[in-house]
Amino acid sequence: MPTIVAEHVSKKIKHTDVLTDITYTFNEHYTYGLSGRNGSGKTMLIRALCGLIYINSGTIKVDGKVLHQDLSFPPSIGVIIEKTDLLSEYSAFTNLKILSKIKGITSDQEIKEAIDRVGLDPESKMPVRKFSLGMKQRLSIAQAIFEKPDILLLDEPTNAIDKKGVESVRNILLEEKKRGALIIIASHNQEDLTILADTILTMEGGRLVGNDQK
Numbered sequence: 001m002p003t004i005v006a007e008h009v010s011k012k013i014k015h016t017d018v019l020t021d022i023t024y025t026f027n028e029h030y031t032y033g034l035s036g037r038n039g040s041g042k043t044m045l046i047r048a049l050c051g052l053i054y055i056n057s058g059t060i061k062v063d064g065k066v067l068h069q070d071l072s073f074p075p076s077i078g079v080i081i082e083k084t085d086l087l088s089e090y091s092a093f094t095n096l097k098i099l100s101k102i103k104g105i106t107s108d109q110e111i112k113e114a115i116d117r118v119g120l121d122p123e124s125k126m127p128v129r130k131f132s133l134g135m136k137q138r139l140s141i142a143q144a145i146f147e148k149p150d151i152l153l154l155d156e157p158t159n160a161i162d163k164k165g166v167e168s169v170r171n172i173l174l175e176e177k178k179r180g181a182l183i184i185i186a187s188h189n190q191e192d193l194t195i196l197a198d199t200i201l202t203m204e205g206g207r208l209v210g211n212d213q214k
C-alpha cells in the first residue's frame with residue numbers, strides 16, 4: 001500500500017512561486033484535507049502529486065519511486081481535478097467502460113456498482129452532455145473510485161453536489177479510507193474536512209503553513 005513523500009517541492013510558473021518548499025509524508029489509511037484561500041496552491045499541489053505538472057525542484061516519491069524519473073504517473077490512483085474530462089456523447093456506463101479498457105481489471109458489474117454507489121442510474125442511456133453539473137461531478141467520483149485505487153486525489157469533489165449527495169459521497173470516502181486508500185481532498189467545505197480528514201493541511205501562498213492532526 002502507498003505512501004507519497006514530498007520533499008522540498010517547489011514550482012514556479014513564469015515568475016510566480018506557486019508551490020514553495022513543500023515537505024510532507026502522506027500515508028495509507030489516512031485522509032488529508034487541504035484547506036486554504038483561492039489561489040493558495042491546493043490544486044497545484046494535487047497536480048504535482050499525481051505527476052500532471054513538472055516541479056522545478058524537490059522530489060515526489062510514490063512508494064519509493066520518484067515521479068517523472070521512475071514513474072510518469074502513480075500506477076494505482078484515482079483523480080478528480082476541477083473539470084474532469086468526460087466523453088459527453090456517451091452514457092455514464094460507456095465512459096467508465098472506455099476508461100476501464102486501459103487496465104482491464106474491472107468487470108461490467110463493478111462499473112455498474114460504482115455508478116450506483118454515487119447515486120446515478122447504471123442502466124441509463126442518457127449522454128453525459130445532458131447531465132447536470134452535480135450529475136457530472138457524481139460521475140467523476142465514480143470514475144475516481146471504480147478501479148479501487150490505492151491513492152485518491154480529490155480537488156473539490158462535492159462543490160456542485162446537493163445535500164443528500166454530499167452525505168453519500170462522504171460515506172463513500174469513509175469506506176474507501178477503511179479499505180486502506182490514501183486520500184487527499186481539497187475543499188472549501190469545512191464540514192467535509194472536519195468529517196473526513198484525519199489531518200488538515202493549510203496552504204497559504206504556495207506554502208504548507210499548518211498541520212492540524214485530529
Ligand SMILES: Nc1ncnc2c1ncn2[C@@H]1O[C@H](COP(=O)(O)OP(=O)(O)OP(=O)(O)O)[C@@H](O)[C@H]1O
Pocket residue numbers: 013016018036037038039040041042043044045
Ligand atoms: N495555468 C496557470 N498559469 C499561471 N499561474 C497559475 C496557473 N494556474 C494557477 N496559477 C497560479 O497558481 C497559484 C495557485 O493556484 P491553485 O489553482 O493551486 O489555487 P487553489 O488553492 O486551488 O485555489 P482555489 O481555492 O481557487 O481552487 C495561484 O497564484 C494561481 O494564480
Ligand SMILES: [Mg+2]
Pocket residue numbers: 042043044155
Ligand atoms: Mg483549486
